[in-house]
Amino acid sequence: MHSADRVIRIVLALVIGALYVTGQISGAAALILGLIALIFLVTGFVGTCPLYRALGISTRKAAT
Template identity: 50%
Template sequence: MKKNMGGLDRTIRIIAALIIAALFYFKVIDGTLAYVLLAISAIFLLTSFISFCPLYTLFGISTCKVKE
């Protein structure tokens, strides 16, 4: 897997995942919506840690800086 996520993209995903987790913990969101958002936040965390997003490869996007 070639990295296709830059630092800013990874940071935004981690912050979004933490916000969703906090909303769930404080019971601001509940029910089906909460579980869907928790699944999305888990995906955000996983893709942030491995610096690879499968959807980016489908659309040909890369936010990773290219070294010349």
């Protein structure tokens, strides 16, 4: 995963967390978005995405 992809995932997870803490999201939306945020955090810090691998997607820059 490219570093920009990792940063975007982590920032999105933090935004979702902030929305939950401030009460902007609740109920089923909070649960679904919370799960997505957790996945984004884990994949962002680990640096790999199982879905990308399964689909053959790479956001890394090509070696020159």
